[in-house]
Amino acid sequence: MLIVGGEDHKTGQANDADARYAALEVWTRERFLMVEEILFRWSGQVMNADDGIAYIGKNPFDEENVYIVTGDSGLGMTHGAIASILLTDTILGRKNTWAEAYDPSRIKIGAVGDFVSENLNVAAQYLDWLTPGEIDSVEKIAPGTGAVVRHGLTKLAAYRDENGILCEHSAVCTHLNCIVAWNSSEKTWDCPCHGSRFNVQGKVINGPAINALAPVNTEKRM
Numbered sequence: 728m729l730i731v732g733g734e735d736h737k738t739g740q741a742n743d744a745d746a747r748y749a750a751l752e753v754w755t756r757e758r759f760l761m762v763e764e765i766l767f768r769w770s771g772q773v774m775n776a777d778d779g780i781a782y783i784g785k786n787p788f789d790e791e792n793v794y795i796v797t798g799d800s801g802l803g804m805t806h807g808a809i810a811s812i813l814l815t816d817t818i819l820g821r822k823n824t825w826a827e828a829y830d831p832s833r834i835k836i837g838a839v840g841d842f843v844s845e846n847l848n849v850a851a852q853y854l855d856w857l858t859p860g861e862i863d864s865v866e867k868i869a870p871g872t873g874a875v876v877r878h879g880l881t882k883l884a885a886y887r888d889e890n891g892i893l894c895e896h897s898a899v900c901t902h903l904n905c906i907v908a909w910n911s912s913e914k915t916w917d918c919p920c921h922g923s924r925f926n927v928q929g930k931v932i933n934g935p936a937i938n939a940l941a942p943v944n945t946e947k948r949m
C-alpha cells in the first residue's frame with residue numbers, strides 16, 4: 728500500500744478538496760504505474776514551524792513538567808521517533824546533543840520574514856467580518872451542506888443535516904474572533920486564522936480554540 732500526501736492549503740482558506748485529491752491522483756499515477764485502486768483519502772492538518780524543524784522539549788512559559796512535540800512540518804513520523812529519544816533523555820536529565828536544535832524556545836532570526844507574512848495573512852482574514860455571507864438565505868442550503876450567512880453585524884455558520892434540520896452556530900471562532908469557513912470535504916467549520924476546527928455541532932475538534940461555537944438555533948426544518 729502506498730501513502731501519498733500533498734496539495735496543502737491553509738486551514739479554512741480553500742474549499743476545493745475534490746480538485747486537490749484529483750491532482751494528487753494524477754501525480755501519483757504518472758509516477759507509480761502499478762497503482763490500481765484508491766482505497767482511502769483524508770485530509771488533516773500539518774503544523775509548520777517557521778524554520779521547518781519540530782519543537783520538541785519543555786513547553787516555554789509552562790510548568791517544569793510540561794513537554795511538547797509539535798511543528799512537525801510534515802515529518803511527523805521522523806519527529807515522533809526523535810521525540811521519543813529526546814524527551815526521554817530530557818526527563819531523565821541526560822544530555823542530548825539534539826536538544827538545542829529542537830528547543831521549543833529557540834528564536835531563528837532568519838524566520839522573521841515568514842513570521843511577519845504569516846501574521847499579515849491572519850490579519851487579512853478579519854476582513855471576513857465586512858463581506859456578505861456566502862449565500863443570502865439559509866433556505867438555499869442543501870441537505871448535508873453548510874454555508875456562512877450574514878446576520879446583522881455578525882455571521883452565522885449554518886449546516887443542514889441529511890434530514891433537513893438546520894443547525895446554526897455563531898461563525899465567530901472562539902479563539903480570537905475570526906470568521907470560520909465551511910469545509911465541504913470534511914464537513915467541518917475551519918478557522919482561517921490559526922487553524923481551529925469545529926464539527927457541525929460546533930464542538931472543537933482542533934485547537935487552539937478550546938470552546939465550542941456558540942449555538943444559535945437548532946430546530947428549523949427545510
Ligand code: FES
Binds near residue numbers: 905918921923934935
Ligand atoms: S481566531 Fe480562530 S483559530 Fe485563532
